[in-house]
Amino acid sequence: MRHGQVPRVPPGLASISLVDLSGEATVAYTPLGLLYLKASLESDVSVADRVRVTVHSFLAGTSLVRMIEAIEAARPDIIGLSCQGWNVAVYRHMLPTLRQLLPGAVIALGGNHVSGQGLRWLAQVPEADIVVSGEGEHAVRELTRWLLDGTPALSDIAGITYRQDGKVVSTFPRPRIESLDEIASPYPPPAGIGLAGMDVALWETNRGCPYHCGFCHWGDAVGQKITRTALSRLAAELETIGRAGIGTLFLCDANFGILPRDIEIARMVVNARRRFGAPVTLHVNWAKNHAGRVGEILDILRDGGVQTNVYLALQTLSRPALRLAGRDERGRPEMMDLGRKILRQGGKAGVELIFGLPGETLDEFRGAYDELFLSFPSLLLHPLWILPNTAYDTQRQDLGLVTVRPDPLVDYEGVLSHHTLSRQGNRAGLRLLLADDILVGTGYARTTIRALARWTGKAPTQILDAFADFVAARDDQLSRQLASAFSEIDAECYFHRHLRSAVRRALFADRESTLKLLQAFVDASADSPAVRGACGELARYDTALLPRADLHGTGEADEILLAAFDTHAIGLALLSDAEPPQPPGQQPVRIVIRHRAGFARHRSDAIDISARWLGRVIHVSPAA
Numbered sequence: 001m002r003h004g005q006v007p008r009v010p011p012g013l014a015s016i017s018l019v020d021l022s023g024e025a026t027v028a029y030t031p032l033g034l035l036y037l038k039a040s041l042e043s044d045v046s047v048a049d050r051v052r053v054t055v056h057s058f059l060a061g062t063s064l065v066r067m068i069e070a071i072e073a074a075r076p077d078i079i080g081l082s083c084q085g086w087n088v089a090v091y092r093h094m095l096p097t098l099r100q101l102l103p104g105a106v107i108a109l110g111g112n113h114v115s116g117q118g119l120r121w122l123a124q125v126p127e128a129d130i131v132v133s134g135e136g137e138h139a140v141r142e143l144t145r146w147l148l149d150g151t152p153a154l155s156d157i158a159g160i161t162y163r164q165d166g167k168v169v170s171t172f173p174r175p176r177i178e179s180l181d182e183i184a185s186p187y188p189p190p191a192g193i194g195l196a197g198m199d200v201a202l203w204e205t206n207r208g209c210p211y212h213c214g215f216c217h218w219g220d221a222v223g224q225k226i227t228r229t230a231l232s233r234l235a236a237e238l239e240t241i242g243r244a245g246i247g248t249l250f251l252c253d254a255n256f257g258i259l260p261r262d263i264e265i266a267r268m269v270v271n272a273r274r275r276f277g278a279p280v281t282l283h284v285n286w287a288k289n290h291a292g293r294v295g296e297i298l299d300i301l302r303d304g305g306v307q308t309n310v311y312l313a314l315q316t317l318s319r320p321a322l323r324l325a326g327r328d329e330r331g332r333p334e335m336m337d338l339g340r341k342i343l344r345q346g347g348k349a350g351v352e353l354i355f356g357l358p359g360e361t362l363d364e365f366r367g368a369y370d371e372l373f374l375s376f377p378s379l380l381l382h383p384l385w386i387l388p389n390t391a392y393d394t395q396r397q398d399l400g401l402v403t404v405r406p407d408p409l410v411d412y413e414g415v416l417s418h419h420t421l422s423r424q425g426n427r428a429g430l431r432l433l434l435a436d437d438i439l440v441g442t443g444y445a446r447t448t449i450r451a452l453a454r455w456t457g458k459a460p461t462q463i464l465d466a467f468a469d470f471v472a473a474r475d476d477q478l479s480r481q482l483a484s485a486f487s488e489i490d491a492e493c494y495f496h497r498h499l500r501s502a503v504r505r506a507l508f509a510d511r512e513s514t515l516k517l518l519q520a521f522v523d524a525s526a527d528s529p530a531v532r533g534a535c536g537e538l539a540r541y542d543t544a545l546l547p548r549a550d551l552h553g554t555g556e557a558d559e560i561l562l563a564a565f566d567t568h569a570i571g572l573a574l575l576s577d578a579e580p581p582q583p584p585g586q587q588p589v590r591i592v593i594r595h596r597a598g599f600a601r602h603r604s605d606a607i608d609i610s611a612r613w614l615g616r617v618i619h620v621s622p623a624a
């Protein structure tokens with residue numbers, strides 16, 4: 001469709017290639033958005049028997065030529081690419097070649113990252129013909145009819161931006177879908193056949209979010225009414241996913257627990273687990289202020305043997321930052337209480353924070369970290385990205401935002417500085433995030449650092465800062481690798497995603513040097529011999545639990561750790577909200593740790609691997 005020409009209409013049949021490039025390299029997610037589009041086309045009687053829809057779902061890191069060859073083989077008339085910040089830059093490298101190979105194909109961009117940004121993307125991607133904003137189910141059907149029948153005209157298709165006679169034209173916005181039942185299910189029973197080999201099923205029970213947070217763009221649906229799928233259809237979708245044996249279900253809802261019926265949905269997930277043995281794990285974005293219902297759902301999942309993550313979505317403890325983000329504090333104390341209750345009962349709960357929010361200073365962020373680190377076993381920290389279509393994106397001047405986009409592989413725009421964060425402050429905060437990821441996020445020193453903070457009286461952030469200085473002053477290979485990650489943060493003032501995999505690769509390569517480094521850091525950090533000794537034992541315990549990259553294949557392997565005291569019990573106490581234990585005396589124990597094989601394949605995943613691959617303590621007994 002060069003320069004506004006209507007494309008050559010293929011006789012009879014249209015081949016539609018829908019393309020998704022995942023953000024993850026080893027974990028296979030179902031490409032949910034595209035499954036909706038495919039289902040929509042295949043259930044539309046006006047086109048169903050005239051289209052052949054191919055969904056190309058690629059893992060991150062797939063070579064350009066492999067992707068191009070797969071798409072070329074489908075001989076598409078329309079190529080629809082699903083765009084997120086993590087894949088648009090790659091598409092830009094891929095499209096010039098696709099355009100040469102398939103000169104007549106219509107190239108359409110859709111998805112979160114380009115939605116509402118048609119002018120920008122048509123200017124930046126000369127090969128693209130159309131940008132689709134908002135939900136795509138109706139748009140893709142109408143585009144296919146336009147291609148096959150010439151009607152509707154492009155100008156009558158809502159929510160698109162396209163080229164015409166050397167100009168760029170945008171049509172009127174498309175109203176949101178009123179009920180998800182009006183579009184076809186992405187997981188109809190026969191689709192189950194194509195789901196084999198998937199690790200994670202993305203799933204939606206509703207779309208939309210009634211809030212409007214300044215940093216967030218949740219599928220064009222923030223500040224919007226919540227649209228739902230009927231429970232009966234959800235049950236059928238769960239059956240398809242369960243029968244396909246997909247172990248992890250990832251809920252794309254913005255706030256699970258916001259609707260009373262979410263309790264029923266939790267029961268349905270438990271039911272699927274019981275009937276099909278899957279899903280075993282449910283990942284959720286929890287509603288931020290419905291503690292009572294969230295608590296009830298957690299009980300249902302726990303009793304039904306479905307594992308889940310509990311991260312309280314606090315994002316910040318700073319009142320000015322909350323105000324600027326348009327979030328209020330309603331329900332927060334109740335959520336914090338719920339988190340503490342879960343910990344008291346022996347469960348796991350963490351907190352999510354964003355670093356770099358306008359309105360918050362570095363000192364406030366450090367204060368929040370110090371307070372929360374000692375109360376919760378894990379903190380999930382994100383550097384702020386300025387996402388398209390957010391309030392921050394449009395309020396740059398008021399917030400004094402200066403941004404940076406140094407990563408040629410992703411299109412996330414980082415913060416360089418703003419009114420409450422200087423460039424140096426930003427560097428210090430990002431260094432802290434990296435130190436947290438190395439020492440806590442990976443599991444490397446998660447109880448050791450807590451013990452050091454408790455028993456030396458130092459603030460956790462002080463210990464993290466000291467670790468960055470410590471590795472910078474050493475000359476062993478591991479220290480040099482970690483120090484170079486800190487140097488990269490300093491140089492770029494940006495948290496490159498590849499840093500997470502780089503530090504994991506370094507840490508998991510050789511457990512002996514990993515332990516040696518941690519013990520040397522403990523020795524340098526604690527004056528009291530009793531504290532040094534006890535933290536040194538915890539360092540042995542933490543590193544013994546690290547994922548084992550040397551166990552190949554499948555299955556499990558046990559290893560024995562002899563410790564001077566029950567490091568497992570002390571570790572659990574340090575990770576709970578209970579009164580902190582004192583450094584214990586000598587009481588030797590034998591700890592049996594069970595590891596899963598197969599981690600080598602996941603060594604460089606950018607997402608949190610700790611929960612799935614850390615060793616499990618299965619037995620502790622007094623050492624003979």
Ligand code: B12
Pocket residue numbers: 021022023024029031032033034036037079080081082083084085086108109110111112113132134135136137139140202204216217218219250251252253254382383385387388497606607
């Ligand atoms: C699943 C998910 C993930 C998974 C990734 C899955 C994968 N394959 O890589 C995980 C957990 C790893 C993840 C991580 C991150 N994520 Co995420 N994630 C999501 C989530 C919850 C669901 C996506 C989804 O399936 N949605 C449901 C489907 C139905 O919607 P959809 O994909 O938008 O598709 C519809 C339309 O957009 C349109 N459409 C889509 N494609 C196309 C194509 C064509 C041709 C057409 C016509 C239409 C069309 O039609 C579809 C149906 O209506 C979204 C939030 C959300 N609900 O969308 C955030 C979201 C995509 N993530 C986001 C972010 C910021 C991240 C992180 C950077 C978070 C962080 N701070 O670390 C990381 C980065 C990951 C990486 N590796 O780079 C942002 C993205 C913003 C952006 N502009 O890119 C989102 C929107 C949430 C948010 N506001 O924070 N994420």
Ligand SMILES: C[S@@+](CC[C@H](N)C(=O)[O-])C[C@H]1O[C@@H](n2cnc3c(N)ncnc32)[C@H](O)[C@@H]1O
Pocket residue numbers: 215216217218254255285286287288313314315352353354382383384385386387
């Ligand atoms: C969008 S939120 C949804 C969770 C929940 N609804 C809430 O209110 O916080 C999901 C996570 O993505 C991360 N996130 C969202 N927008 C971000 C941004 N602009 N920059 C960095 N991280 C972001 C946040 O840590 C957040 O907890």
Ligand code: SF4
Pocket residue numbers: 209210211212213216217218222223254255
């Ligand atoms: S951060 Fe959460 S509550 Fe706020 S708009 Fe995004 S999804 Fe909604």
